[in-house]
Amino acid sequence: MDCIFCKIIAGDIPSAKVYEDDTMYAFRDINPEAPCHVLVIPKKHIASMDEINAENSGIVAKIYEKIPEIARLGGAENGYRVIANCGPDAGQTVFHLHFHILGGKTLPVHLCNE
Ligand code: AMP
Ligand code: ZN
Secondary structure, eight states, X not given: OOOHHHHHHHTSSOOOEEEEOSSEEEEEOSSOSSSEEEEEEESSXXXXXXXXXXXXXXXXXXXXXXXXXXXXXHTOOSOEEEEOOOSGGXXXXXXXXXXXXXXXXXXXXXXXXX
């Protein structure tokens, strides 16, 4: 499958690993918008939030259980923000479900730029 995040999981594209287990892989965003900018992805290919269902939602639950630890490992020691972009209006560019963890500085209070 032609998915860059599947290739990162397979080790075919290099990445800066922050955390890994059987379910998920976490690595630093190549274009960081904060001192801590980590992406957490399921090892199973799920295209977006729109593809979450009763069969695979346990994966998302496991990711959320781990996010506090991954945020700490990524350098967010004073709070963090979790973002999942879904579809064109949200500007999703990679169609493998991913959760951005942003922190390491005081983030802007607004949730979008307008
Ligand atoms: P989104 O716009 O929510 O789909 O986010 C995709 C994110 O993936 C962007 O923040 C990119 O900087 C990031 N990204 C794309 N390619 C890579 C890569 N090879 N390694 C790390 N992060 C990447
Ligand atoms: Zn994928």
